[in-house]
Amino acid sequence: xxxxxxxxxxxxxRAFLKIGAAAGALLIGFPLRPAKAEAGIFxxxxxxxxxxxxxxxxxxxxxxxxxxxxxxxxxxxxEELDAAFDRIALExxxxxxxxxxxPVFGIQATGGSTSVRAWWTSLRKAGAGARALLIAAAAQTWxxxxxxxxxxxxxxxxxxxxxxxxxGELVGKAASMTxxxxxxxxxxxxxxxxxxxxxxxxxxxxxxxxxxFGIDALPPGVKFAALAQCPVxxxxxxxxxxxxxxxxxxVRQIVVLDDLVAVxxxxxxxxxxxxxxxxxxxxxGANASVSSAQVWAQIRAASAKxxxxxKSIGDPAKIAGSGELxxxxxxxxFLAHAPMEPLNCTxxxxxxxxxxxVGSQILARAQAIAAKVTGLPLDKVVVHNHLIGGGFGRRLExxxxxxxxxxxxxxxxxxxxxxxxxxxxxxxxxxxVYHDRMSATLADGKIVGxxxxxxxxxxxxxxxxxAFKDGIxxxxxxxxxxxxxxxxxLRVEYVREExxxxxxxxxxxxxxxxxxxxxxSFIDEIAHKTGKDPIxxxxxxxxxxxxxxxxIELAASKAGWxxxxxxxxxxxxxxxxxxxxxxxxxxxxxxxxxxxxIVRRVVSAVDTGIVVNPDTVIAQLQGGLIFGITxxxxxxxxxxxxxxxxxxxxxxxxxxxxxxxxxxxxxIKSGEAPGGIGETGTTAAPPAVVNAIFAATxxxxxxxxxxxxxxxxxxxx
Amino acid sequence: MIALRIxxxxxxxxxxGDMPLLWALxxxxxxxxxxxxxxxxxxxxxxxxxxxxxxxxxxxxxxxIGGRAITTIETIGATSAGAKVQKAWLDLExxxxxxxxxxxxxxxxxxIAATPDPDDSDINAAMSGNICRCGTYVRIxxxxxxxxxxx
Numbered sequence: 071x072x073x074x075x076x077x078x079x080x081x082x083x084r085a086f087l088k089i090g091a092a093a094g095a096l097l098i099g100f101p102l103r104p105a106k107a108e109a110g111i112f113x114x115x116x117x118x119x120x121x122x123x124x125x126x127x128x129x130x131x132x133x134x135x136x137x138x139x140x141x142x143x144x145x146x147x148x149e150e151l152d153a154a155f156d157r158i159a160l161e162x163x164x165x166x167x168x169x170x171x172x173p174v175f176g177i178q179a180t181g182g183s184t185s186v187r188a189w190w191t192s193l194r195k196a197g198a199g200a201r202a203l204l205i206a207a208a209a210q211t212w213x214x215x216x217x218x219x220x221x222x223x224x225x226x227x228x229x230x231x232x233x234x235x236x237x238g239e240l241v242g243k244a245a246s247m248t249x250x251x252x253x254x255x256x257x258x259x260x261x262x263x264x265x266x267x268x269x270x271x272x273x274x275x276x277x278x279x280x281x282x283f284g285i286d287a288l289p290p291g292v293k294f295a296a297l298a299q300c301p302v303x304x305x306x307x308x309x310x311x312x313x314x315x316x317x318x319x320x321v322r323q324i325v326v327l328d329d330l331v332a333v334x335x336x337x338x339x340x341x342x343x344x345x346x347x348x349x350x351x352x353x354x355g356a357n358a359s360v361s362s363a364q365v366w367a368q369i370r371a372a373s374a375k376x377x378x379x380x381k382s383i384g385d386p387a388k389i390a391g392s393g394e395l396x397x398x399x400x401x402x403x404f405l406a407h408a409p410m411e412p413l414n415c416t417x418x419x420x421x422x423x424x425x426x427x428v429g430s431q432i433l434a435r436a437q438a439i440a441a442k443v444t445g446l447p448l449d450k451v452v453v454h455n456h457l458i459g460g461g462f463g464r465r466l467e468x469x470x471x472x473x474x475x476x477x478x479x480x481x482x483x484x485x486x487x488x489x490x491x492x493x494x495x496x497x498x499x500x501x502x503v504y505h506d507r508m509s510a511t512l513a514d515g516k517i518v519g520x521x522x523x524x525x526x527x528x529x530x531x532x533x534x535x536x537a538f539k540d541g542i543x544x545x546x547x548x549x550x551x552x553x554x555x556x557x558x559x560l561r562v563e564y565v566r567e568e569x570x571x572x573x574x575x576x577x578x579x580x581x582x583x584x585x586x587x588x589x590x591s592f593i594d595e596i597a598h599k600t601g602k603d604p605i606x607x608x609x610x611x612x613x614x615x616x617x618x619x620x621x622i623e624l625a626a627s628k629a630g631w632x633x634x635x636x637x638x639x640x641x642x643x644x645x646x647x648x649x650x651x652x653x654x655x656x657x658x659x660x661x662x663x664x665x666x667x668i669v670r671r672v673v674s675a676v677d678t679g680i681v682v683n684p685d686t687v688i689a690q691l692q693g694g695l696i697f698g699i700t701x702x703x704x705x706x707x708x709x710x711x712x713x714x715x716x717x718x719x720x721x722x723x724x725x726x727x728x729x730x731x732x733x734x735x736x737x738i739k740s741g742e743a744p745g746g747i748g749e750t751g752t753t754a755a756p757p758a759v760v761n762a763i764f765a766a767t768x769x770x771x772x773x774x775x776x777x778x779x780x781x782x783x784x785x786x787x
Numbered sequence: 788m789i790a791l792r793i794x795x796x797x798x799x800x801x802x803x804g805d806m807p808l809l810w811a812l813x814x815x816x817x818x819x820x821x822x823x824x825x826x827x828x829x830x831x832x833x834x835x836x837x838x839x840x841x842x843x844x845x846x847x848x849x850x851x852i853g854g855r856a857i858t859t860i861e862t863i864g865a866t867s868a869g870a871k872v873q874k875a876w877l878d879l880e881x882x883x884x885x886x887x888x889x890x891x892x893x894x895x896x897x898x899i900a901a902t903p904d905p906d907d908s909d910i911n912a913a914m915s916g917n918i919c920r921c922g923t924y925v926r927i928x929x930x931x932x933x934x935x936x937x938x
Contacts, residue, residue, distance in 0.1 A: 136884030136921045269880065276885030277873045279820020279860035283886060286819035294814060319803050337814035338823070339806040410824050410832055410886040410920045459822075459886030460920050491825040685880055689926070693883055696922025719829040719918060728911035730924035 112241040114200040114249055116169040117147055117193060124224060124238030126151075127159045131170040131178070132185040133431055134272050135458035135465070136693075137748045138686035139185045141270045143193060145682050146186075149263045150197030150256060152221035153237070160271060162455050165437040175534065178434040181466050181576060183649040183746025186682055190744055198253035200244075207243035208235045258680060258741055267685035272457065284456040285414045285488060287427030292416065292484040293322060295477055296341035297332040299497050302354040302712035303571040307331060311349035318344045325480045332477045334485060342490070357571040357712040365503055365569045365709060366401075373399070373505045373525035377563030378541030380524075381551040384559030389521050393513040396596055400508065400588040401773035404569075404707035405501035405577055406714075406722060411459020412494045415474035418484035419444060424451045424475065425484075429458035431465040439468045443475045462697075463576030466533070467499050495722050496714040500707055501577030502527040503569055504546075506588035511559075515600040517611065520557045522550050524585065525565040527574040541566065545576075549585035549753075554618050554647045555593070555611040571712055578697055579752040582648040587774070590644045590757035595770060604643050604761065605631060617677045617740070618647055621654035624675035624736055629656035635766075638662070639670070642761025644754045649746030651678040652738075655695070657758035658731075661766045665782030669699050669731040669759060674751065676735060679742035687747050691735040694751020700725040702756040706775050789849050793818070794862040804850020809833045811849050812859060820860035820889050824918070831917030834890040835859050841897040841913075860889035868900035868934075875934035883921035891917045895931050904935050 110122035119127040128147050134140040140160055148155050163170040167178055173192065174184045201221055208226035209216040212233055219228050224237045275281040300306060310331055312324040320340025325332040333344035416427040417440070424444050430436040433455050440451045458465055474487040489497070504526040511519030528543035537544055542564050550562045568574075577583070597607035605626050612619045622645050626632075631641060639660045646653050658671040674691050681687050704723040708715045716722040760771045769780060769787050779785035789800045791808075793816065800811050812818040812835070821844055824832030828843040835844045836858040863869030872895045875881075882888050891914070898905055898913035905913070910931050919927070 136882075138883075269877070270882070272885070273877055273880060273882045276882045276888055277876045277892060278864055279818070279889050281885055282819070283822075285823065286813075288814075288817055288819065337802065337806070337810050339802070339810040339814075342826075408920060410822070410830065410884065410918065412823065458884060460884045462920075488823070491827075491830075689880065689883060689923070692925050693922035696924060697920070700922075718827055719825050720827075724918045724920060725922070725924075726915045726918060727924040727927060728915040730922070730928075733925050 110241055112245045114203055114244070115196045117196045118151065118200050120237050120241055122238050122241045124157070124236050125159060126153050126157065126224065126237070127161050129161050129163050131163045131189065132172070133162065133180045133429070133433070133455060133458055135180070135431065135461040137185070137690060138270050138683060139180070140272050141268060142186055142682040142686060143189065144271060145263045145268060146190065146193045147197045149261055150194045151201050152223070154224040155263060155268065157224065165434040165453055167434050177432065179466060180431045180461070181463060183748040183750070186744045187650060187746055194255050195253060198255050199249045202250045202253040203244045203247050204237055204240050206247055207240040211235065211240070211243065264680065264682050265684065268683055270686070281457055283411050283459045284416070284427060284429035285411055285459065287416045287454070287456070287486065289416065289418060289427065289484045292486050293334050293336065293481065294338045294341045295325070295332045295334045295485050295487045296338065296345040296490065297330050297473070297477070297487060297493065298345055298348070298350060299330040299493065300352045300354065301496060302352065303357050303573070305329070305352050305354040305357065305712070308351040308353040314347040314349070315344040318347055323481060324348070325477050327476055330473065332487065334481055338488060354712060360571040360712045361710050362708040368570065369503055369505045369525055369567050372565050372567035373507055373523060375565055377523050377525070377565035379561065380542045380547040380564050381560065381562040386561070388511060388519040388559040389561045391509065391511040391519060393511045393518060395509060395511055396599060397507070397509045398592055398595060398772060400506045400591055402504045402584050402587060403705065403774060404503050404572055405701060405705045406495045406498040406707050406716070407460070407462045407464035407577060408495060408722060408724070409460025409462055409464055412491055413464070413470040413489040414487060415471050416484060416486040417474045417478035419475065419478040422446070422450060426451065426453045426471065427456065428453065428471055429456040429465060430468065430471065431458065431461045432468065435468045436471045439472045440475045443472055444479070462578040463580065464498065466576050469499065491718045495716050495718065498707070499573045499575035501580065502529065502574040504584040506584065508588055508592040510592065510596055512596070512600065515602065517555070517557050517596065518559060520560040521563070522561070522585070522588065523563040523565060524550055525567050526584065527568045528566045529575055529580065531566070533575065545581040547585065548581035549646070549648050550589065552647060553589055554615050554645070555608070556614060557611065571709060578694070579749040582646070582749065582753045583756070586644065586646045586648060586753045587757045590646070591760055591772065594642065594761040594764065598764070603632070608643070608645055617652040618645055618654065620738060621645070621652045621675040621677050624738065625654035625656050625673050628675065628734060628736055629658065629671070629673040631656060638766050640762045640765025640767070642758045642763070642765055644758040644761065646750070646753055648753050649750055651676060651745035651747055651750050653750045653754055655754035655758045657755065657762045659759055659762040659766060661763055661781050663782065665778030665780070665784070667703060667759070667763060667776055667781065668729070671732045672755070672758070673734045674736070674754060675738060676750070677738040677740050678745040678747050679740050680744050681737060682744060684737055687737060688735045690747045691751040692733045694749060695733055695755045696725055696730055698752040698755025699731070699759060701752070702759045702774055702776060704775050791849060791852060791857060792854060793857045794859060800849060802849060805848050807845050808835065808847045808849050808852065808857065809844040812844065818859050818861055822886055822889055824887065824890070830887070831894060832887050832890040834893040834917065836863070836893060836897060839897065839900060841894050860893060863893060863896050866896065866900070869896040871934040871937050872896045872899060872930070875930040875937065879926050879930045879933060881923050881926040881930045883923055887917060887919045891919065891927055895927070895934070898931065899934055905931060
């Protein structure tokens, strides 16, 4: 869909993740904006503006979609700036790749659980650099040595003389000074904000209805549009009878494009009713007979071929199996994102400008696609980014922006295009289907050989082409090539298999979800086969991984691992190193006689390095686990006749509060560089749940979502 | 022209009587705190109060409301239960993306108003119609209990 621009030469997820704890050191500083003296504003870099009034505005390079990043970024900047945290204001960064590109991707993108890791060092330097200038300005004013001054609460203080100057009073002088190249950063022990469970800055307006999401944009004169895209992927509009639709009160216009029809009205009700009144005949095209059966047949066949070698250690003969050979295959289905805020985008297109109101995880691409569609230069496309009502990777795509701009090309004045929930589910860009073939060779009850062949589509080849190299998608093998277990002979392969019809993209967790599910399920199977306790079995292979080992021991102890449980109740473990975080999770589940699974309790122990806001980290684990349990228990998108068969939350189910388990999250103190956190819980839950189901029932489920017929004994495993 | 009593004021809406209240609030009156999530009463994002009772505004036609009082997230803080719930939501940092939370808070406020000391099964019954994709359920449960305890 989108071509990578030359600037998009980012490292890619795996490269970044492999660097792990050293990641911060690798990130180069961002270009400093020249200090500005005009209008009494001190803007030492792209992230901080201090007015002579003392008001401090922090510019947010990452977007807020519930993960608490506005608060975390503010804490990092304010920490090194020594700014009064209760008096800062936030501003979303405009599209500007040069200033605000995520250092991991080289694109202005929020995803991959990268925000804190990516910006950790450069934002600290930004804050420290500004602070050094303010100290220098105060020292010069007083005629004292800068080293005799300190800062606190948006003030510079000179203790020997008892003098103090507020940051606002220093703005003019500081703006005329040259920023230091390597401002000293605080020692971890001196942090005042980082590590404290501060209240989130975006919460107050989210409890009183004032928060504005993209869908809440109401530019003057806006019209409302509902749309129908061809239900078969890739199909076109055949013919449209719009007689009845035009008669619906409030309908203003029917827009027919080659692949979709939109009805524009005075409000969403008119647009929706108008759309329902249309008689559309689709030209379904080449995908009209695609079904899930075909998708699975194709991927299974593809997985029989050798793949590109993503990692190889030791002796191939031992990998092929000279001792006892154990094999298994695991599968994951297509998944929709289903963010609570359905896709939407508001566009006002005039002959020489385009204004857009949207919530996007990838702002610069939203701007670029509008420029491409309209032919306008980039600087004539203004994008107002908003709070995001759920991203989960869906809003890393800009198809919904492109669609809205194409509709806006036919509409006079601003138009808000809102997808119905059904469109949102049936025209998603889906988490890919995966098929993982695992084999392990055992000698003396230990794994001596390991082979993991991942088969699935390459998201990176489409989304960030430079990251797809030598037949390897770094995201697809993320979590497989960096398997934490010490195995002497190991091989990881990747087979790229693009499914027919359905487009695929990022989802909360993507690659690690698949690989950790396959690895942790398989390790659990092998442990049981060797008669060992799953934790004891893992412990022997993690001698060199103290951080993961510590997480496992803590989770096990808090969860009461090994303690007695009633019949058909079991505990299962998932241990993972993903997104540079070390997480161990124990799920406790009950399986009733009808095959229904009740997740009773989940305990996670997490070492994610230095924690910026512990309450946010805990919240992300709690929510991520629920997201993962939802996928394990319910998540599946299926195709028939080239169409998605699910419609709404009745048949694409979400976990609800009455099904949510008790969740405990235990943070492990660490001085290592921060890891990523937003996707870890989602990765952890499914393997922990299926391993617990095995412990409860002796039934091994190797594909998701769980099959209740198998668990009830109505169908063989 | 249909007259509606919304948040203590009478608003006249120029719209067909079969229009769901959700769209009148959002598109005609600019009260965008009430959210569209599914359109078919499966998710609870559009929950408002009608004479104090929680209802899904995507299914409530404006022509059928008559003189009953509509309360939305924008003014629920003026009620005792609403204020308690909002405070508990802040104290426990319930919110993540926040999109579903208007509906969650409206359902929770109605629960607290009707059942001042709800137990887990009361909470399940009142809240299981509200989906949170971010998975804030653990904190929603705690916050309702906290709100119930507060004076």
